[in-house]
Amino acid sequence: MATALIILAAGKGTRMKSDLPKVLHPIGGAPMLGHAMRAGQALTPDQTVIVAGHGAEAVAAAARAHDANAQVVLQSEQLGTAHAVAQAAPALAGHDGDAIVLYGDTPFIRPETLRRMLAARQDHDLVVLGFDTADPGRYGRLVMEGERLERIVEFKDATEAERAIGFCNSGVIAARTETLFELIAAVGNDNAAGEYYLTDIVAIARARGLGATAVACEESETLGVNSRAELVQAEALFQDRMRAAMMEGGAILVAPETVHFAHDTQIAPDAQVEQNVVFAPGVTVGARARIRAFSHLEGCEVAAGAVVGPYARLRPGTKLAEDARIGNFVEVKNAVVAAGAKVNHLSYIGDAELGAGSNVGAGTVTCNYDGVSKHRTRIGARVFIGSDTMLVAPVTVGDDAMTASGSVITENVPQGALALGRARQVNKPGLAVKLFEMLKLNKRKRDREAE
Structure with a gap:
């Protein structure tokens, strides 16, 4: 089945304290965006869409240097992750296959992890990438019932029991392309930040009777870079x-x-x-x-x-x-x-x-x-x-x-x-001794004048 990549790369990265777009900061001599693209390209996608915002021209140039066929779309206002993914909808109109949402500042996703997500997608409408951690902090929690993902609970909204869950959300999602954009179209922004959150599509999918699951990876694969x-x-x-x-x-x-x-x-x-x-x-x-x-x-x-x-x-x-x-x-x-x-x-x-x-x-x-x-x-x-x-x-x-x-x-x-391309050597007998005597005499004169 055809696969499309949607890579979110619109953030400014304020905490980086840099004019360079966050996703262009290098790791191993390559921009973070390139690492994310390389992992996705192991799936041989038929389309790659980069969602750019801050420094869009530079981001587009870096993306096309890595993949000349990459499409770049603009998120002129940063209104949340669901809003960012929605900007890719026109570029993927009519795409008959699956889409995977990746992040340009998350450079360590392994290709084999993405392959496992696509394999799980054959039996579920929506697949979320999660990770187990001993220190879940303020990550969103993945609430599971067996293999079924019931919902994603943000830390601020979680109960004490939910906060004790160590299985957390990475933000990486796979779904049929058409399904992904249908779910995103239903996302609202009734929250404190007034933003459209991609994580909301899990609850929407479950409410529509769609099946969702989560695939686990190592925590290091989900490492995001913000500073x-x-x-x-x-x-x-x-x-x-x-x-x-x-x-x-x-x-x-x-x-x-x-x-x-x-x-x-x-x-x-x-x-x-x-x-x-x-x-x-x-x-x-x-x-x-x-x-x-x-x-x-x-x-x-x-x-x-x-x-x-x-x-x-x-x-x-x-x-x-x-x-x-x-x-x-x-x-x-x-x-x-x-x-x-x-x-x-x-x-x-x-x-x-x-x-x-x-x-x-x-x-x-x-x-x-x-x-x-x-x-x-x-x-x-x-x-x-x-x-x-x-x-x-x-x-x-x-x-x-x-x-x-x-x-x-x-x-x-x-x-x-x-x-041979040098001047002939000429020796002047005794001249070195006379030259040194003259130099020493001149130095003594200078020393006396300086006293």
Whole structure:
């Protein structure tokens, strides 16, 4: 059966104290909205509708960056959750299937939980996602009779017996699309806040003789983010989940609690990650690769057996082939480093190609920017680049060539050639002693004048 996603993302998030819409605050390098969309997309929905409000243009751009086919509708006034869902009705007119209501600030719903909700929907008209907690606080309580959900009771309206219930409402709901909007149309706003509450549809459904039930999930899946402190907690939860998933998948984490992952980090079995490594979005690491301590990787590919770091930085567009080595205090950007090539010390390799088996000496820089445009450096196979070489792009160094240490290379170097681009050394006998004597004399004069 067809499935539609309705993701509520209209809130400003006042407690975040930010101009950025709440659902765009990142967790694991991706906006919370993206996490919610990713969970829903595991169901292969035929339609996804984002209900935006505050910062609607930015929310729409983020949604479409994640799913180009996502529809964005506007909730111009925030009049409650039922009112928000109602804004999706025109976009889903005639939809023949089920709809699931998700929240853009609830990023940890698991796809398997949503699948269980859809499975339960086959036997019930309405399915609510609930969670058990030892500290239910002010959550709405789910009042059950066996598998049947009788009603949702808000904390302020609950009796002492109902407040003792530990099964609470997450707000996530599944129903046949047509049924969902029929129930929402019957929701009123006769309450202290004058808002239209989505939870009211359970009582309306029961009054109409419709069947409702609740599916349980872990409390952590329902975590909503409403403040900076809660965002920190959410990031910590995300990192814990990623670390566990990486190790379960065969990655070796020397000190898991010090490694930070992005939402899309991929690490193959038997790859090793040392302490205090940061993965920004877009990183893949192959089998047996080693990412050494205090390295930062973003938008790059590290092939099997390659070594990165310690204290290395790989920037977007970097591709390391098998057994390549990037050492300490080396930065690589938009460069291809072929199999077995090495850049081991204190170098910058940007907008470049480094051939198989080549070695780049310490202090080397590919001078890729002329102040207006970027240019590319091409280094062939089995090349030896001497320490402190400046390669002024665009420039090509042929296979089996060599550059002398301290050279500035501004012209192409033919295959097998040695390139020297430095001034001849001149020694002046005794001049150092005289120079030091002059400098010391001048310092004594300055010291006397200062007294």
